[in-house]
Amino acid sequence: MRLVIMGAAGRMGRMLVKAVSETPGCALAAAIEHPESIALGQDAGLLAGCGRLNVPITSDVEIALEGAHGIVDFTTPATSVRLARLAADAGIAHVIGTTGLSDEEIGAIREAGSRTAVVQSGNMSLGVNLLAGLVRKVAQTLGPEFDIEVLEMHHRAKVDAPSGTAFLLGEAAAQGRGVALSDAKTAARDGHTGARREGDIGFAVLRGGSVVGEHTVIFAGAGERIELSHRADDRALFARGALKAALWAKDRPPGFYSMADVLGLNDL
Ligand SMILES: NC(=O)C1=CN([C@@H]2O[C@H](COP(=O)(O)OP(=O)(O)OC[C@H]3O[C@@H](n4cnc5c(N)ncnc54)[C@H](OP(=O)(O)O)[C@@H]3O)[C@@H](O)[C@H]2O)C=CC1
Ligand SMILES: O=C(O)C1=N[C@H](C(=O)O)C[C@H](O)C1
16 A cells, blocks of 8 residues: 655654554555655655655655555644545545544544545554543443543643543543533633532643653542553554554545544444
8 A cells, every 4th residue: 555644754754654664565655744844855764764765755745646545644733634635636545643623624524534535533542442442331331420530641742732532532431421522521620610510521631751642531439430541652553553544444435434443443
């Protein structure tokens, strides 16, 4: 499968280039950055630390899409929306790991999913997607006397909060409870907030150092607490998941798919 890696000089982009070079059935069609990137012209493999691949980083996506079978995209929300349209026009698979997408941006990507196979997830790891299934089950089992809080920590360079994974887990909790996350979500507390509202799903965010990604969903009851956690040690995990999604999406009918679809976890 000939893949275009977007944001190829970024933290995830470099992981993806390396993962493509190591994954049977995948080949690097192009490595793309924005037109002002200082990485333009550099060899994508050398930048990724996996040896020369003779694929220079370029900025022309339209040319890159010619002859490609898929795009793997961990960039920015605006970039992912623009790419979704281009991927749909070209009829090729689009794997989106970008987080911090607004409802409108998700809507535009969903629309592209009516024309090509799109896999979008705030977290491409097996562990987090399994955890989401467990969270849904626990939330379904426990009553509203258990308060649900989602805690996440990431590296100091992360620009969106709460994380895409935190929302994925919060969504799973809301589904388990049979409520809309938009009605239950409390994303920040500061000052005299008053007592906690029953049924809220709270989010708390920590940022610092080089933390790859840590998430805990807490179910706090009277006199007892259940905590379900996931810790990512290495971004390569997300890159491998994204390539699995790309291979799965190749030749799939158009649709807006999740990692639960890719991993067969929908019945959890
Ligand atoms: N779903 C998942 O499993 C995971 C998702 N993520 C998400 O992926 C995204 C990227 O994360 P990360 O790699 O850490 O961030 P980085 O900032 O390191 O990488 C993003 C890259 O995209 C480049 N870029 C920006 N705009 C464009 C454009 N228009 N065209 C091409 N390239 C562009 C950036 O260039 P420049 O820096 O010069 O602006 C940068 O090199 C985030 O939203 C993050 O939350 C991260 C890990 C796992
Ligand atoms: O920005 C990151 O680094 C990560 N982003 C994703 C998120 O927002 O959940 C996934 C992972 O935790 C790393």
